[in-house]
Amino acid sequence: MQITLRINGKEKTFTQDFISGRMFRRTLEIAKKFQQFQDGQIDVETLDIAVDYVVDLFDGQFTRDEFYDGIEAGRLIKTIVDCVNEVVNQATSAIGADGTPKKQGA
Numbered sequence: 001m002q003i004t005l006r007i008n009g010k011e012k013t014f015t016q017d018f019i020s021g022r023m024f025r026r027t028l029e030i031a032k033k034f035q036q037f038q039d040g041q042i043d044v045e046t047l048d049i050a051v052d053y054v055v056d057l058f059d060g061q062f063t064r065d066e067f068y069d070g071i072e073a074g075r076l077i078k079t080i081v082d083c084v085n086e087v088v089n090q091a092t093s094a095i096g097a098d099g100t101p102k103k104q105g106a
Contacts, residue, residue, distance in 0.1 A: 001086045003054070003079060005062060005070030012070075014061045019087050023057060027087040034081065042077070050080045057083055 004013045030053045033046055051064050062070070071079055 001057075001083065003058065003062075003067075003071075003083070005066060007062070007066055007070050012062075014058050016058045016061075019057075019090055024087060024091045026053065026056070027084055027091075031084050031088070034084065054080055054083050057087070 001016045002013055004011055006012075030050060033049065048064070051067050055062065055064055055067060068076075
């Protein structure tokens with residue numbers, strides 16, 4: 001998973017290739033909060049929680065302020081939602097369509 005931010009006037013790409021079980025759990029909690037985004041009821045506190053989640057997801061490779069200052073306003077919510085979706089998709093791809101774990105190497 002990657003995020004590109006503008007930091008000090010330059011595009012910088014950050015990569016995360018390991019998602020812990022704890023981060024998956026936190027992702028599920030954040031996903032519940034996103035119902036507010038879908039209802040058009042975004043408040044500063046919820047947005048800060050979501051941005052802090054993304055910062056933690058990327059192991060602090062950038063700060064909350066760097067995220068806010070480095071992302072285009074029109075991409076802010078979409079980027080957060082994309083991060084949540086990617087974590088959920090990675091975790092659920094480990095199980096088959098019927099809910100049973102896939103065999104290794106499958």
